[in-house]
Amino acid sequence: MNGVVRTLQKMQAELEKTGHAVKLISPDLYGSIPCPTYPEIRLALVRPGAVGAEIAGFRPDAVHLATEGPLCLAARRWCLRSGLPFTTAYHTHFPDYVARRTGLPASWFWRYIRWFHGPASAVLVSTRSVRQQLRAHGIAQVRAWGRGVDLAAFTPQAVPPAFFADLPRPIQLYVGRVAIEKNLEAFLSSRRPGSKVVVGDGPARAALERAYPHAHFPGAMFGEALAGAYAGADVFVFPSRTDTFGLVMIEALACGTPVAAYPVTGPVDIVTPETGALAGNLDEAIAAALLCDRAACAAYGRTFTWESSARDFLSGLHAIGRERMDSAA
Known part of the structure; x- marks a missing residue:
């Protein structure tokens, strides 16, 4: 998937x-x-x-x-x-x-x-x-x-996973394949305080879990559980430099969560100054994205429809x- x-x-x-x-x-x-x-x-x-x-x-x-x-x-x-x-x-x-x-x-x-x-x-x-x-x-x-985006599923009202309640804020979330081309090391090695959560699975998961023991790897999530992870996070981090779009970004936005990413193809076409931040330094992008208005993110996310x-x-x-x-x- x-x-x-x-x-x-x-x-x-x-x-x-x-x-x-x-x-x-x-x-x-x-x-x-x-x-x-x-x-x-x-x-x-x-x-x-x-x-x-x-x-x-x-x-x-x-x-x-x-x-x-x-x-x-x-x-x-x-x-x-x-x-x-x-x-x-x-x-x-x-x-x-x-x-x-x-x-x-x-x-x-x-x-x-x-x-x-x-x-x-x-x-x-x-x-x-x-x-x-x-x-x-x-x-x-x-x-x-x-x-x-499936706007019936991905909303700001989605219920966060129970384990989010015990995590230090801000919760910084990644969703997607856990593979080398997703550049997850850049996210997991960033210095922003809070908690890092990686939702998904893939060939690089075991190695990343060993290398970054303080990060949380709950595995793949779907449907309501995935929507809740988006809605419960404080910022969605998209470290990939090779994606052409990134469905996960607009799903996060529809749930009201701002996006932090590099200024590369995909994020530059989706993320606006009101809905996230792009920077060559991922720490800077995360810090700026955390200041975005979640209502503006959700409204923008609702403009992307499968119809x-x-x-x-x-x-x-x-x-x-x-x-x-x-x-x-």
């Missing part, structure tokens, strides 16, 4: 709510292997023809490739062979992410990004700064696709046309 998966789940629900039929072709349908250095992610082992048969059998009006992994590579190849248009999405700073895990230059992986997204009718991206970055790397056909996100998604799709689909099938 991560931001990409949650976004796709919400898109499916919103599209079906308005009468669209959605077929999700995902790695659980095929044999798979664990991703090197990230075993929680499974990489599908599949031939283009097998994916093509699934697409052709559904006879879709549009095809969207969600990620740059093996399954979408197979779908991409089949669509190109069949002459069918498709859209893609750029969810993560893949070159920076892989560079951190391999130690190789990010420029090497930008070549792959340009190759993968080059034939797409449109590349759907979440923020203006990501659109600018892709254009700077030679990917011109970018379209806006915003994100949303508007689904409208963005639909407007970015490329209609195939029935004759072209019939010929491909």
Whole structure:
């Protein structure tokens, strides 16, 4: 479970709510292997023809490739062979992410990004700064696709976890994958007094628990429990430098909790002076964010809806046309 998966789940629900039929072709349908250095992610082992048969059998009006992994590579190849248009999405700073895990230059992986997204009718991206970055790397056909919050669940009235009552204030919260690319060491080594809470799980959790014994690692939370963690915190800290958006930031804001982050892609497109603080020094960002008005944060957070996100998604799709689909099938 991560931001990409949650976004796709919400898109499916919103599209079906308005009468669209959605077929999700995902790695659980095929044999798979664990991703090197990230075993929680499974990489599908599949031939283009097998994916093509699934697409052709559904006879879709549009095809969207969600990620740059093996399954979408197979779908991409089949669509190109069949002459069918498709859209893609750029969810993560893949070159920076892989560079951190391999130690190789990010420029090497930008070549792959340009190759993968080059034939797409449109590349759907979440923020203006990501659109600018892709254009700077030679990917011109970018379209806006915003994100949303479940406003029924994420509210300032959510009940905080019981253990928050015993923690020294201010409570500084992180929510998300506990992995190297999230830069959690920067948060956990910050010098602000109070309590640090890391909600989530991932491959780096055990090592971080050993290295930072005074931090609190309650594990993954969902639904009402997660909303309560957001609402009960004094500041939400987002130390990542590689995310393109960060759903957790707008969820925290909807619960009335200000955001502290670095001035990088994602936070610069979301956080305003009234709803958080951005600084090259995370301690400074946390201190400034703690002064923000929580009511203003909640009001701003409510402007992000999954309904508007689904409208963005639909407007970015490329209609195939029935004759072209019939010929491909």
